[in-house]
Amino acid sequence: MIIILKENVTDQQIDHVVQRIEALGLKAHLSRGTYRTVIGVIGDEALARSAPLEAIPGVDSVVPVLPPYKLASLEAHPQPSVINVGGVRIGGGHLAMIAGPCAVESAEGLDVVAGAVRQAGANILRGGAFKPRTSPYAFQGLGEEGLKILRDTGERYGMPVLTEVMDPRRVEMVAQYADMVQIGARNMQNFVLLTEVGQAGRPVLLKRGMSATINDLLMSAEYIVAAGNADVVLCERGVKGFDSATRNLFDVSAVPVCKTLSHLPIIVDPSHATGRPELIPACALAGVAAGADGVHIEVHHNPEEALSDGPQALLPDQYAELASQIRRLAELFGKEISPVAGELA
Amino acid sequence: MIIILKENVTDQQIDHVVQRIEALGLKAHLSRGTYRTVIGVIGDEALARSAPLEAIPGVDSVVPVLPPYKLASLEAHPQPSVINVGGVRIGGGHLAMIAGPCAVESAEGLDVVAGAVRQAGANILRGGAFKPRTSPYAFQGLGEEGLKILRDTGERYGMPVLTEVMDPRRVEMVAQYADMVQIGARNMQNFVLLTEVGQAGRPVLLKRGMSATINDLLMSAEYIVAAGNADVVLCERGVKGFDSATRNLFDVSAVPVCKTLSHLPIIVDPSHATGRPELIPACALAGVAAGADGVHIEVHHNPEEALSDGPQALLPDQYAELASQIRRLAELFGKEISPVAGELA
């Protein structure tokens, strides 16, 4: 950590800053420049972070030199992590093909979608039972009944299942049905929930919040890993942008940025990122070309009657075509779409 | 609601859209323009919102004409609401002066700050016992012990107290100690928590999320009111911006925008909005001049040893000077700083 002092800092103030640093068990290394004096803080940067050094009189700014996360960092784990979700591998050259409806609406409907996406090459089935809806008057999901349908359907098609959890009181219950639990974008900094899923014994799909920096995303991953669960998959799903042409702004650069900082896999969700079916294929392919470890797509057999997010769902046929293109792209880059259990590799 | 059809829509598609509208118990009114056909949907717009009309083939876009919130809207309640927090009024010409440290750290420290801000004219004491920290390694608050200190200190100085709640499992407990509970910016769309505080029997301070539109903010308020709690105070605390000159981007226009849409009071929090003590007074005054119903400021007697957010705290003396300016501004605009109980009005 480097501390930049103010132009008019006094010697007494400098002494005080040095004392504060030493009181933390760290060493201070002074460097007087032509215009400004800077102090290099030597020792464990985590100790330095624990104190509000910027609040000391005479301090202009504080520049950390290390990332604030450890367990999620590439330095701690230089090889890419490979996460196993009910037999399907994500990361390290293995692509997740996650597909399914926004919400589980009925056993019949989910069966149609699951059969179609399984056929097209999806290897994880998604479906929401607890839905975070902006409006209190909108369909909130089928709850535990939805989880049962999802579990049954997944088993019938040999696909592990992914579903969102929103309530720390329900993490244990959701984990009984799901092979992977999702933290939605709006809960990315719900630290109570992160800590809870850190103890749930299931891989976690952590969606990036709409105004979260990559650093914020990795800090939220750190919460989960620090709580005991190293099986975290990151997901870029669009950040807040100024152009209403798309629902969110798909930040494809998040993929290579994360690869330079973390060993955790990262997938993309072009459905939520764009909110428009006609843009999803291009953005899905962009994500894979950028190095994403998988693609998360919402598919519905009858979008105009969907109870949630119908306007952004792909039809099964559209998904099949996209999946075929993703497969070719994966081959070009020497990647493999991890087969589902019971399937010949 | 207005439905704009695609340029090349077929008559068959139009018929299908009309059928879908009528199936919802609504009427469709066709208007064929030179370039496009539009359909006016007549009847309860909430019914129209419940269906994904944009997903119907031939539909280009859907334009709602009413806001999606009801209970929070000005139309439902044309007079500004006045919220009573332990005897202190907020809204309708009454200003909240909320002040205190980011986190409750000790009884002694809080006593110093509470005495100082009470003397300066603050009428609600704030202090965090459960802190949403970006890092799992940072100080997370004193928990229930912190709540007890807050309650005791508030009573000693005759000030109602405000504190944040993050966990739906602890809403009941927090509500036993607090006169007002806060939903932090990161939890603004934690719908589970919103529903829970909607049943807590305490006024709620709802902070705007960092990427929340005003519409999103009012929808989250609607969650709380719809769950049974009409005592919601909104809080602008800065949105995500592109300029690192400030921690967040203080959106002062949120104040008049909310006034045109909702009866709920709105206050400003320049401490989190700017993150820099030297900018807080100017932004606090800007908020009051823009019509805010109160000001929320973090104050610490020794910022360089604060356990949370020290660099953005005002010193007690700085707060006193600011409070005096706010008081003069309030007088100019014919507003009153609601006195605390036991104080002569």
Add this chain to the structure above:
Amino acid sequence: MIIILKENVTDQQIDHVVQRIEALGLKAHLSRGTYRTVIGVIGDEALARSAPLEAIPGVDSVVPVLPPYKLASLEAHPQPSVINVGGVRIGGGHLAMIAGPCAVESAEGLDVVAGAVRQAGANILRGGAFKPRTSPYAFQGLGEEGLKILRDTGERYGMPVLTEVMDPRRVEMVAQYADMVQIGARNMQNFVLLTEVGQAGRPVLLKRGMSATINDLLMSAEYIVAAGNADVVLCERGVKGFDSATRNLFDVSAVPVCKTLSHLPIIVDPSHATGRPELIPACALAGVAAGADGVHIEVHHNPEEALSDGPQALLPDQYAELASQIRRLAELFGKEISPVAGELA
């Protein structure tokens, strides 16, 4: 165009709105809903746009149904345009591979870079002679001397050349040396300059402004086309974002969005979008996978001594590897990298 009236609009106000519409030579079609009255405006929407209908008392908002650009729209020209830059085709399945240093610094330096990128497969050589620098104290380019070097070097390697123009007084001069002229992001809404390049008789590369919506971008293209120059290539080069992990936020979805609205080709510039060499290959490939008609990359043989934007330049070797990957990706998608003149196709 649709006009949504206010809830409490009077009949007199409605009559006045109708009169204003009719005075423009348009027809008004009233539709009274349960909560609001809306007016469909029938006739040439451009006429309706020319009047500030939102300013009429009783009007709540105005919803256009057509895009405000015509010549740049897909409706006006349903087939993708193919732009010819000195024999190199861009659009309609033909990829531009634009490469070169940020600034022309010397004949020797440019020769090294041009030889390398030509060898790697680039088909257009770029280099700045007039540089838009944030600081008045930074290197501003070699001016006409730089243009001469660029022209000579391009001819030596058989490559058409691209360079930026900033000053309307120099458009004619720049056009004498360049096969394609560039409008930089900061000048995307410099309408004087747009009009001037619209008369320059050279294809134009129009870079998206940092806070420009796609609609804004297409309106700026419209300026150029309306002034007489239909040879416009759009360029996504990153918009303003909130995360300092990248210099700008690479909006890869701009590619498919433009394809749904306009016939003009669109290329990507991951150099400016990310500002970090290690991220450029991933974002370049993402752009091509998303359907971009070309890739614009800054290459320098000795970045640490570059006079402009050194830190974001690729080395010639890095470019060669990337170009090879782009070529394979192009083949997968059935696209062709248009050969330079004198090269065997």
Add this chain to the structure above:
Amino acid sequence: MIIILKENVTDQQIDHVVQRIEALGLKAHLSRGTYRTVIGVIGDEALARSAPLEAIPGVDSVVPVLPPYKLASLEAHPQPSVINVGGVRIGGGHLAMIAGPCAVESAEGLDVVAGAVRQAGANILRGGAFKPRTSPYAFQGLGEEGLKILRDTGERYGMPVLTEVMDPRRVEMVAQYADMVQIGARNMQNFVLLTEVGQAGRPVLLKRGMSATINDLLMSAEYIVAAGNADVVLCERGVKGFDSATRNLFDVSAVPVCKTLSHLPIIVDPSHATGRPELIPACALAGVAAGADGVHIEVHHNPEEALSDGPQALLPDQYAELASQIRRLAELFGKEISPVAGELA
């Protein structure tokens, strides 16, 4: 300047960095921390900025300690500048009250508005003769004829006049008519134009670009001052935001931020910032309370027939009421609205 080296930097790379620094005539001061080595660069930071140090192998990042502007900085000129516009003072406790229509449309119309705003207390008359319009098909201004009308009207009412210049070829002509020339937001980084107005001999109103940081704004001011014109007034007029509730996002904190960095006056333009008349008064008052040196407001006597930006204009009566509130606020803060020539102070 501080250079942070990469974790795995070699001694050879460090030596090379030091050599590069010394070659610039600067000294390097090495500081080896527990995890990272940093180099303090001692000497003129401008020299260090001139080289792309981040591009040197082994360098992780470069942290400047000084602002990149000099002439615009508070360090160069610790007292607030007071700019004289035709006898009206701006800055140092003197408020500019700039008002007038978006565009000059006719002598009669401007006369009505000028009379009204003069009566209400405005001290500078604004009106556009060259309009930067997003659409090539929109009204582009009356040109020199508009300038003449503006000049005549200003003289009749004893008010200095402000108008925008867009074309470097017309700066001289515009400066003959105007007491102050405006650089619009879209031209804030049109460096050719900035240099030209730096030689025009007239005070300049420099509007902040929609995606410009405060640093960018001050660098553009630096261009003008470095070209010889120290009479620059900054203007906050809203930045790009994600919420369509307002046209732009009014960044009121820009006012105190600029005050901590620069001696130049800064005013606010709530008309463009919000784009909605009902929000303008609140934001104007917020700006003054935050310490702005003036307020720029668009006023039109008949907004529904305005040729440009009608929907965001205040009516003369609305302006008069606002001006009266601003006057009271100015008095409260001990500021003065500089009287126009011929008016009793």
